[in-house]
């Protein structure tokens with residue numbers, strides 16, 4: 001007999017919710033069917049044709065503010081010809097459930113669903129309203145998902161706490177012990193366009209004002225920009241806990257000073273590991289450049305698009321002013337394609353302790369730490385409304401497995417799915433009985 005989580009995830013993965021176009025309406029139908037069967041009322045929110053989110057609520061005794069179990073229905077595209085199985089086949093074999101979304105984040109959606117249903121099935125009254133919320137459009141900015149919901153139906157989603165994606169457990173980063181990350185913050189996406197103009201001309205007579213060459217010179221200067229390490233509450237606590245596994249962090253664990261931490265990170269080389277560096281610094285990546293169309297014509301226009309990611313609490317306008325100064329060319333035009341400001345959720349809360357205690361009981365040897373997600377998630381919309389939001393995904397995977405997220409051959413082991421469902425259920429039960 002297959003575990004219910006395995007059965008449900010296999011069905012859910014068969015629904016192609018590739019965004020774009022999303023087609024999350026079919027995903028909401030999957031959940032609606034289950035809620036009908038379980039006798040739970042639900043609300044459907046249609047934001048556009050084929051785009052929809054669904055929520056269901058189990059009423060509690062109101063002692064605490066509601067708890068939202070948030071997950072997204074959409075998935076990123078899968079390059080089918082590179083996969084070794086059908087990304088929308090929902091195959092269950094060799095101990096794995098296979099398909100796009102298994103990890104990001106239909107697997108967690110099923111864990112949340114089963115944790116939610118357990119209250120109804122066991123006739124337990126939570127001490128707060130428990131809201132299951134599966135949304136559209138997370139992978140493409142959230143305009144048809146959480147952003148739409150909070151703009152148009154905010155009254156339905158006032159809450160004290162949101163559990164969402166963003167955390168996970170890694171089994172091969174630390175020697176002999178797992179590391180569980182609970183994400184409490186994320187970076188803000190800011191895309192910047194820089195353009196240059198200059199006189200066109202024949203390519204046989206080079207000009208100093210060649211728009212493309214000016215842009216390249218400015219980009220070279222931008223690459224030299226100093227993006228110093230910035231320690232916030234989340235990273236401060238993260239490294240304090242990691243010091244239990246990494247001795248070179250011991251001096252910081254002893255004195256708790258940010259400058260000691262920075263010294264430890266620099267001297268050990270850890271600060272230059274790209275994934276670590278991204279959680280410590282504002283980053284710039286030049287990803288799209290365009291100019292010219294003929295090899296013998298000097299282009300009159302050139303532009304580059306930069307993917308800028310700012311740490312929580314960083315002001316986009318201040319960062320832009322630094323970028324402009326570093327470009328060192330007043331004739332270049334720098335504009336935001338989009339602008340974002342990120343907030344961190346507090347780390348020292350009773351809720352965080354509850355989540356941590358559940359992990360601790362299952363994995364006594366593990367290091368459990370708050371983390372900064374360097375990508376973005378829907379949590380940012382809730383944090384902006386002042387609602388604490390944590391990324392909790394109780395699975396234990398390898399660093400290599402993490403590559404499957406947005407990559408090829410995405411799958412989740414049945415063991416992870418089943419254990420994750422148990423842990424998730426326990427976390428929700430404890431959070432509803434504070």
Ligand SMILES: [Zn+2]
Pocket residue numbers: 072104105138165
């Ligand atoms: Zn996701």
